[in-house]
Amino acid sequence: MRVRRVLSLLVVVALTGLLSGAAGGALPTAEAAAVAAVRLLPLRLQEAAIAPSVPALAPAPVVAAPVVAAPVPAPVVAAPVVARAVAGTPCVSTARACIELSSDRAWLIRGGEVSYGPVPITSGRAGFRTPPGSFTVTFHSRDHISSIYDAPMPYSVFFNGGIAFHQGSLSQQSHGCIHLSRTAAREFFESLERGDVVQVVR
The missing domain is CATH 1.10.10 (Arc Repressor Mutant, subunit A)
Incomplete structure (x- = not known):
């Protein structure tokens, strides 16, 4: 300017x-x-x-780089647990405790192998038979007293409603619970945790 x-x-x-200055000549x-x-x-x-007048060049428009989403990692899927028979028992490897009613025996299982047992048991008498099936441990009660029969049930591990492993007579049948010796009852009480599978077979 x-x-x-x-x-x-x-x-x-x-x-x-x-x-x-151009007085006499042509303009x-x-x-x-x-x-x-x-x-x-x-x-x-x-x-x-x-120099010729060159118009200022307009700045090149800024083009934003396209937003590329980061790849989403594939979810980790745990391999399904395949149940297999545990040697020496009638139960499968997904069980933590195994009860065989016909032979009055029980085992503890860990990692698909027997970790304790077999130990002798007694189960439900006529009219109070212990039902077969797969159940899970719901709670423990070290010094439990039956509210129905007013009877002591030391080292109770409940797994099917009111049915539990506990210390009891090995010569008399129960009202559905699994009687164990004092030593075995303590072992089952200390080994089983809430959610563990208890398999009962005939």
Whole structure:
């Protein structure tokens, strides 16, 4: 902007001087006057006056890089537990305790192998037979007293409603519970946890 003003002023001055100096001759053409005016400018201003006006280039638009979602890892799926027979028992490897009613025996199982037993048991008498099936341990009660029969049930491990492993007579049948010796009852009490599978077979 400044260069244009200076150029305009010089052109006017140059034209005025040329016009006043041309008394007897022909008036200079507009082109000659402009060239004369430019010659009066310093070299830097001459280049600016002669150089064609180039419009400023607009900045290139900023294009955002496409957002690429991170790959979602595949969910880890645990391999299904395959139940297999545990050697020496009638139960499968997913059980933690095994009861065989026909032989009056019980075992503890860990990692698909017998960890304790077999130990002798007694089960439910006629009218109170211990039902076969697979159940889970629900709770423990070390010094349990039966609210129905008002009888002590030390080291109780309940796994099917009111049916539990506990210390009891090995010569008399129960009202459905699994009687164990004191030593075995303590072992079952300390080994089994809530949620463990108890398998009862005929």
